[in-house]
Amino acid sequence: MTHFAPPGPLGFGGAPLGNMFEAIDDKTAEAALVAAWDSGVRYFDTAPHYGSGLSEHRFGNVLRRYPREAFALSTKVGRLLRPDPSRPDNGPFVDGLPFRVEADYSYDATMRSIEDSYQRLGLAQIDIAFVHDLAADHLGPAWQEQFEVARSGAFRALTRLRDEGVIKGWGLGVNLTEPCIRALEVADPDVFLLAGRYSLLNQPALDRLFPMCAERGVHVVVGGPYNSGLLAGGRTFEYQDAPAEMVVRRDRIAAVCERHGADIRSAALQFCAAHPVVAAIIPGAKRPEKVAVNARLMAATIPSALWDELRHEQLIPANAPTPN
Structure with missing residues (x-):
């Protein structure tokens, strides 16, 4: 069985438009989304969590001007927004909307979340719903409990919505x-949004998860292809200061890219997109010029000798697919 997949290879990730780490104005956010559309992007991902609804509002304000059948849209469930004029802290998002975020993976909360997203987006169709941050405590005991709540709640609700044709697919973000x-062992998801677990720097999804997805016809959207900045010239890895060994590895990869006249950012994007189970990659961008750069990097020609050298230097796994 082949499940619904968003169009790729390049999509648009909506966390930056929720004012992640830094506030931007509505005009800049609008320009970034228009630039994505003009560069050929037809898959857009957002979430209630991003800026306490701000990202969804911004997406809807722009995407409503385009034919709905011309693009795919995903958002997320598992976080309900409650009015709170004190504007409580919401992780890395600054100057968000006046709502507090409450984690809730139950059946009723999932149905409520979908309805709320329709209102914030101002759109009557959501293509994919991801269950958001189900492993937020990084596999501690609470994660197992959380998963069981989602299994009997969010999974069941989203399967029903898919079967009724309300959404086209669901999975985990x-x-x-x-x-x-x-x-995959206990349910029938269609697509996963996996951030930071398949990249030019590390590939924990390669040997077990991706083969399982291929066997089931399940697709993957790769988030964080730059590993939160380290592969784009920054110093952060998984939103923290990068460990020294990762900086060294990045520098070795960059040196190989330089020898072959390639931009490491192009290599990072195209490596992620080359795996057959990957339907799309969604680098985030706050500003239109960065969107245009991502599109250019995605289309750049990379010599096959670069991939050969990365394998020879054991900087990428021998069994990792690379672009032709």
């Missing part, structure tokens, strides 16, 4: 492989 593997 997480940054660990283990909940995806577990979901």
Whole structure:
């Protein structure tokens, strides 16, 4: 069975438009989304969590001007927004909307979340719903309990909505492989959004999760292809200061890219997109010029000798697919 997949290879990730780490104005957010559309992007991903609804509002304000059948849209469930004029802290998002975020993976909360997203987006169709951050405590005991709530709640609700044709597919939006593997064992997801677990720097999804997805016809959207900045010239890895060994590895990869006249950012994007189970990659961008750069990097020609050298230097696994 082949499940619904968003169009790729390049999509648009909506966390930056929720004012992640830094606030931007509505005009800049609008320009970034228009630039993505103009560069050929037809898959857009957002979430209630991003800026306490701000990202969804911004997406809807722009995407409503385009034919709905011309693009795919995903959002997430598992976080309900409650009015709170004190504007409580919401992780890395600054100057968000006046709502507090409450984690809730139950059946009723999932149905409520979908309805709320329709209202914030101002759109009557959501193509994919991801269960958001189901492994937020990084596989501690609470994760197992959380998963069971989602299994009997969110999974059941989203399966019903898919079967009724309300959505086209559902899956998990997480940054660990283990909940995806577990979901394949106990449910029938269509697509996963996996952040930071398949990249030019590390590939924990390669040997177990991706083969399981291939066998089931399940697709993957790769988030965080730059590993939160380290592969794009920054110093952060998984939203923290990068460990020294990762900086060294990045520098070795960059040196290989330089020898072959390639941009490491192009290599990072195209490596992720080359795996057959990967339907799309969604680098985030706050500003239109960065969107245009991502599109250019995605289309750049990379010599096959670069991939050969990365394998020879054991900087990528021998069994990792690379672009032709």
